Amino acid sequence: MVTISKALNEAVEKLKGKVFTPILDSEVLLSKILNKDRLYLIVNKEEQLTEEEYKKYKEIIDKRFQGMPVQYLTNNQEFMGLDFYVEEGVLIPRSDTEILVEKVINHIDNTKEYNILDIGTGSGAIAVSLAKYFVNSTVYSIDISKKAIGIGRKNADRHGVLSRIKFLEGSLFEPLEEIDIKGKIDILVSNPPYIPSEEIEKLQIEVSKYEPRLALDGGKDGLYFYRKIIDKAPKYLRHNGFIALEVGHNQAGKVVEFMRKNGCYKDIEITKDLAGIERVVSAHIQL
Numbered sequence: 001m002v003t004i005s006k007a008l009n010e011a012v013e014k015l016k017g018k019v020f021t022p023i024l025d026s027e028v029l030l031s032k033i034l035n036k037d038r039l040y041l042i043v044n045k046e047e048q049l050t051e052e053e054y055k056k057y058k059e060i061i062d063k064r065f066q067g068m069p070v071q072y073l074t075n076n077q078e079f080m081g082l083d084f085y086v087e088e089g090v091l092i093p094r095s096d097t098e099i100l101v102e103k104v105i106n107h108i109d110n111t112k113e114y115n116i117l118d119i120g121t122g123s124g125a126i127a128v129s130l131a132k133y134f135v136n137s138t139v140y141s142i143d144i145s146k147k148a149i150g151i152g153r154k155n156a157d158r159h160g161v162l163s164r165i166k167f168l169e170g171s172l173f174e175p176l177e178e179i180d181i182k183g184k185i186d187i188l189v190s191n192p193p194y195i196p197s198e199e200i201e202k203l204q205i206e207v208s209k210y211e212p213r214l215a216l217d218g219g220k221d222g223l224y225f226y227r228k229i230i231d232k233a234p235k236y237l238r239h240n241g242f243i244a245l246e247v248g249h250n251q252a253g254k255v256v257e258f259m260r261k262n263g264c265y266k267d268i269e270i271t272k273d274l275a276g277i278e279r280v281v282s283a284h285i286q287l
Contacts, residue, residue, distance in 0.1 A: 002054050005045040011061045032074045033057045067205035080129040089147040091215035093125035099279045100246045101129050119190040124152030131161035139165045173232050185236045191246040192225035194218040226255050234264040237285040244282040252278035
């Protein structure tokens with residue numbers, strides 16, 4: 001029989017040199033198998049695993065060794081203080097995107113009623129977080145992936161906001177064509193795919209091999225979806241409506257340029273993340 005301590009040591013040795021945080025990953029994954037917290041592992045390090053537990057643990061460590069993200073293995077990622085269910089086929093929410101959500105929260109009065117549009121919903125992290133904060137809001141949440149829509153619904157239900165989020169399957173603004181919503185959106189928020197196509201294979205294996213290319217690929221220069229969103233948004237946003245877009249490294253200037261050339265945007269602003277990287281471009285609509 002194998003103890004918790006021995007199993008962890010074996011896992012750490014296997015993952016060393018393959019992942020950035022072998023100890024943390026080993027503990028998190030064993031916690032998942034045992035359905036216990038990490039403190040339990042420390043306090044009960046001499047407890048023996050059953051053969052089935054040990055077998056499952058070795059299997060999950062093998063998957064991590066091959067590069068599968070911990071979040072897919074645990075089906076969990078925290079975002080804005082909330083736990084979100086994630087699995088293969090949906091983008092893992094990043095802390096960078098919290099800057100985008102915070103930008104909207106800090107800009108808007110949460111006591112008022114809003115129609116919010118989230119383009120590229122993924123796991124529903126942005127839509128659910130905003131619905132939780134803006135309690136009088138209706139959120140229209142769009143994704144081209146049927147799987148993402150299903151996971152978004154699951155997370156909305158988990159956090160008690162499913163009745164206020166309308167999940168719509170399709171590309172960009174297409175699903176809104178059947179809804180009387182033009183000129184009625186107060187807030188448009190999006191974290192669109194923004195990695196240049198040829199750069200995806202150069203990313204770390206957790207991203208390039210396991211995360212959905214559909215949620216990463218921003219076209220040849222990474223800016224395809226910004227052009228589309230900035231062009232169409234004025235048709236859907238109210239006068240003085242607010243738009244906030246997450247951007248990739250060195251993309252903010254180009255996105256600002258697109259807005260200026262369009263002529264329907266004012267109060268254009270760039271917000272940096274905690275590392276000083278330009279992360280969000282926001283503006284108001286002037287019609």
